[in-house]
Amino acid sequence: MPVLELRSLPEAVWRARAAAHEDRVDALVAEHLARRGTGGKHPVHDFLFTYYSFRPAQLRRWSPGYGVALEGGPDTPTTEDVRARHDLVAGTHALLVATAGRPANLGCFGLHEWAMVYRASAEEVRHAAYPLRLGGAGTDAVVDGHRVACSHFDAYRFFTPAARPLNALSPAAHDRPAHEQPGCLHAGMDLYKHAFRLAPLVPAELVADCFELARDIRVLDMRAAPYDLTALGYEPVRIETAEGKREYAEAQRGFAERGAPLRARLVEECARLLAAA
Template identity: 65%
Template sequence: MQVLDRAAWRARATAHEARVDAFVEPHLERRSERVKHPVHDFLFTYYSQRPAQLRRWHPGFGIGLAEAADHVALKGYEDVDGIVSVTTAHVAKQAPLLRGLTNLLRATQSRAVHTGCFGLHEWAMVYRQSPEELRHNDWPLRLGSDGTDRVVEQHQVKCSHFDAFRFFTEPARPLNVLQPGPGDRSQFEQPGCLHAGMDLYKHAFRLTPMVPSELVADCFELARDIRELDMRAAPYDLTGLGFEPIRIETVEGKATYVRAQRSFAERGAPLRQRLIEECERLQAAG
């Protein structure tokens, strides 16, 4: 086991806290003022990890911390002769999670990057809704309700991600070429999907405290950038928040979206591989 003295691990912990505070603090300030942000609040409201949990630094399994009394009380840790670390017993208990994530991540990794969805999942989520029903009804639809509905009807909707598909309106569901379900994610997930890229953050924090928090933060930053693309291509007009729309209903907008989609797939690939390697390392240790 590698052991970090207090100065070494506190330096890493402080750097991690400063890194994520750039995102956490504005969210907490908005929350205290009851101000909603349809783009940047998503990672804190949709996913289950709380801001305080994101800020908490963990070294990952196999690293011991000297003089780390504040870690002893955390789930999965033990103190042996003054060295605090994640226990092998805790890792062993996570075997089902580790197997499931490995299978999903490898299945996703094995597929080619598919583009051509053009972010229509966000449009299908508001298809034939009244203004009062819209999830982000503080912000207008760029094309209005009728124009938004026409975009959905004039395109092929091909969403492969269940956690996006499940939010489609009832009239939009039959329009989707694919019909993913909650139990068949490994059969549908593909690396070009924006939500599959954002979910790397979810997979990473579910592995806490067994993986280093720097990896979780890397996945968080990717997810945050993807979310901006997701909402720039959405039907809402968010120019008031500084987000220039990607007009996916046009040829130029589609090309812009696909370029960004491919770029995020490239950024996500090494993170997905790192998560696979961590899962395999942990399974071998447990």
């Protein structure tokens, strides 16, 4: 367990950090807030605010995390706050450690998004405003012609009833530590979820770092999906071809490498909080 170091930040330092964080988040969420103001929707980026429950205003709120006092500033999280969330911290720590301990599996090729529309009617397609690149029959044929091996429960649970029996794994909500692995795009995006669920016990900058990773992963996730998003400026990653598989796996490897230090930082923060509690 790391040693908990209690420290204080001079007012000039924490105000500068808070302002920098707010400016950073303002730039990250500006387009989403503009769309929200006009009722517009975006199938790629709005996911970070509809699927995940952290609002832009919460993401913008700065905190140095537990163990730091702000000279001349507001109160920061207390030991009682940490103790109240012990079970969440412990569960998050166990999941992140288990995930980090596995090699990255780069052979799923994003088929989870295809399995979510497998043999679905037009009314059941999640992003019905955008056509399927290969049509319904062509999309189904891609799923039928591949081994589907999704390890992430929160992706698997959105598979159509016809697709669920095709998955090589049966991940469940209660056994995430037994399945999640660092090559999974959704496990990478979920670093943002783990970070914001720990806020304000962890530094706000770490939450924003995880948000940026999730934003970039989401682009690949949808470029490799069966939808035609060229009207939005997204060229498809054609995972139904050998070239597309190579492109996807290489990008997946890059995100796994980007996610590793963020996962390690979250593990360290969880260990610190567990020591404090």
